[in-house]
Amino acid sequence: MQFPKVRFLLSVASAEQFPADIGREVAFAGRSNAGKSSAINSIFQRNGLARVSKTPGRTKLLNFFEVEEGRRIIDLPGYGYAYASPVERAQWTALIDALPGRDAITGIFLIVDIRRGVTDADVQLIEWAAGAGWQVHVLLAKADKLNQRDRAAALKATEEMLGDGMSAQIFSAHDGIGVPTAQKVLMHMLTGS
Numbered sequence: 493m494q495f496p497k498v499r500f501l502l503s504v505a506s507a508e509q510f511p512a513d514i515g516r517e518v519a520f521a522g523r524s525n526a527g528k529s530s531a532i533n534s535i536f537q538r539n540g541l542a543r544v545s546k547t548p549g550r551t552k553l554l555n556f557f558e559v560e561e562g563r564r565i566i567d568l569p570g571y572g573y574a575y576a577s578p579v580e581r582a583q584w585t586a587l588i589d590a591l592p593g594r595d596a597i598t599g600i601f602l603i604v605d606i607r608r609g610v611t612d613a614d615v616q617l618i619e620w621a622a623g624a625g626w627q628v629h630v631l632l633a634k635a636d637k638l639n640q641r642d643r644a645a646a647l648k649a650t651e652e653m654l655g656d657g658m659s660a661q662i663f664s665a666h667d668g669i670g671v672p673t674a675q676k677v678l679m680h681m682l683t684g685s
């Protein structure tokens with residue numbers, strides 16, 4: 493699947509700066525260092541679209557990307573990282589609190605390091621997203637780090653803890669495992685068909 497028009501749209505530091513609430517959006521979330529930026533780059537086959545950082549927690553603002561007209565993804569700041577200041581934490585909280593009010597958001601991609609599995613912080617995120625009425629799809633990222641058997645076990649454990657209508661898959665940005673599936677699920681969320 494090709495995304496010839498994908499482009500960075502804007503970074504926002506507060507909800508007033510969000511783009512107009514029209515069309516469809518999918519949010520990408522996950523713990524810092526789970527592999528979110530790498531997943532975005534491999535799904536869109538565009539190195540450097542989302543910055544891949546070796547320093548956890550460096551992406552502090554919400555980044556909007558346009559996939560095509562009226563279809564966007566939102567790169568959420570990674571969580572599970574000690575914030576530098578209370579101001580930063582308050583800014584982050586205000587941005588996140590504003591998202592459930594956005595009509596355009598239809599779903600969320602949750603990036604989880606397959607070796608770590610779904611953590612308490614991820615469960616909170618899942619409950620928050622489900623409460624907002626969004627679809628939830630989990631990418632078990634960095635699957636190249638595990639053998640086939642352990643990958644299958646991680647997928648089974650994740651599927652068992654997810655609620656009805658939520659889905660999960662194995663994924664690796666490094667090996668390209670699961671990229672076509674992720675692209676399909678994403679486009680389904682972004683187009684509704």
Ligand SMILES: Nc1nc2c(ncn2[C@@H]2O[C@H](COP(=O)(O)OP(=O)(O)O)[C@@H](O)[C@H]2O)c(=O)[nH]1
Nearest residue numbers: 524525526527528529530544545634664665666
């Ligand atoms: N082995 C492996 N490493 C990965 C994969 N995806 C990301 N990484 C590494 O994990 C680290 C964090 O990746 P990044 O995409 O910046 O994670 P983010 O903080 O969630 O955005 C980097 O060192 C990446 O090279 C993957 O699929 N396989």
Ligand SMILES: [Mg+2]
Nearest residue numbers: 528529543551
């Ligand atoms: Mg990142």
